[in-house]
Amino acid sequence: MSIIATRGLGKQFPGVLALDELTIDIEPGIVGLVGANGAGKSTLIKILLGLIPPTRGQASVLGLDTARESLKIRELVGYMPENDCLPPDVSATEFIVHIARVSGLPATAARERAADTLRHVGLYEERYRPIGGYSTGMRQRVKLAQALVHDPKLVFLDEPTNGLDPAGRDEMLALIQRIGTQFGISVLVTSHLLGELERVAQHLVIIDGGRLLRSQAVTAFTQASGVLAVEVDDEAAGRDRLGNRLAEAGLRVHPDGRGLLIDIADETTYDLVRDCVADLGLALVRMENRRHRIEEVFSS
Numbered sequence: 001m002s003i004i005a006t007r008g009l010g011k012q013f014p015g016v017l018a019l020d021e022l023t024i025d026i027e028p029g030i031v032g033l034v035g036a037n038g039a040g041k042s043t044l045i046k047i048l049l050g051l052i053p054p055t056r057g058q059a060s061v062l063g064l065d066t067a068r069e070s071l072k073i074r075e076l077v078g079y080m081p082e083n084d085c086l087p088p089d090v091s092a093t094e095f096i097v098h099i100a101r102v103s104g105l106p107a108t109a110a111r112e113r114a115a116d117t118l119r120h121v122g123l124y125e126e127r128y129r130p131i132g133g134y135s136t137g138m139r140q141r142v143k144l145a146q147a148l149v150h151d152p153k154l155v156f157l158d159e160p161t162n163g164l165d166p167a168g169r170d171e172m173l174a175l176i177q178r179i180g181t182q183f184g185i186s187v188l189v190t191s192h193l194l195g196e197l198e199r200v201a202q203h204l205v206i207i208d209g210g211r212l213l214r215s216q217a218v219t220a221f222t223q224a225s226g227v228l229a230v231e232v233d234d235e236a237a238g239r240d241r242l243g244n245r246l247a248e249a250g251l252r253v254h255p256d257g258r259g260l261l262i263d264i265a266d267e268t269t270y271d272l273v274r275d276c277v278a279d280l281g282l283a284l285v286r287m288e289n290r291r292h293r294i295e296e297v298f299s300s
């Protein structure tokens with residue numbers, strides 16, 4: 001069953017068409033929603049939560065219609081908004097317990113659940129200090145915890161890596177992966193960086209100017225671009241001799257650092273490389289299928 005389905009979804013703000021004829025079907029798992037700033041990602045999430053109505057079309061989340069069943073959707077879905085929306089004067093524990101209570105948990109269960117959730121997102125002793133003194137990374141974790149505390153089936157994470165340094169980004173991406181795999185919660189996560197979600201998402205939806213550019217499995221983005229990375233000993237001289245020989249044999253070859261990148265024409269490419277290496281008396285150091293990064297697929 002699709003966890004998210006939209007049909008001809010459109011959203012017109014005064015002077016801006018934020019979403020245009022968007023039709024997507026998304027299966028359970030970790031899904032990346034990618035688009036430049038202003039592409040319409042937050043608008044889509046707000047429509048899916050029933051926070052704003054679409055101008056055209058329909059949408060459903062977990063089989064529930066966003067126009068008629070938005071309260072039920074919000075019971076089952078967690079939402080980490082893009083903007084900073086945390087109260088500075090209370091501690092993370094107080095805030096998350098409050099959110100758990102608002103979600104309907106009794107006092108004791110809310111306290112236990114809040115402690116567990118804060119531990120899962122990596123907040124420990126600091127959870128007793130007021131949020132106002134937190135770093136950006138800690139604030140993002142509190143926002144994530146409030147999205148998870150009511151044990152949702154699905155979470156919408158809007159730009160969770162925004163403002164984080166490279167190490168913070170990696171930690172947040174690892175956390176998202178754990179939510180999807182270990183906790184079995186489906187995730188829709190947005191980013192304006194095409195390459196960022198490649199590692200954690202199983203499926204990517206790419207939108208541009210409110211329109212759908214692509215919606216497909218991450219593996220499908222790179223499948224058709226088979227490239228063989230080959231390295232032989234004898235450094236540049238060996239590389240160039242092999243490159244020339246393979247080019248004469250009709251393969252497309254590009255030097256790449258100490259090795260070569262060879263476009264895989266068909267199954268015979270592997271044998272041809274092996275035979276040429278042997279004929280030239282070179283030793284093979286590395287031969288592996290290299291998948292193009294998604295950014296490369298798009299730039300080409």
Ligand SMILES: Nc1ncnc2c1ncn2[C@@H]1O[C@H](COP(=O)(O)OP(=O)(O)OP(=O)(O)O)[C@@H](O)[C@H]1O
Nearest residue numbers: 013014016018035036037038039040041042043044
């Ligand atoms: N309430 C609103 N009123 C008018 N225009 C809006 C409103 N909300 C969003 N927009 C416009 O709709 C377009 C899509 O905005 P949206 O916030 O969905 O983009 P986004 O992909 O989430 O980008 P960002 O990450 O920068 O928020 C933008 O041009 C934005 O200025």
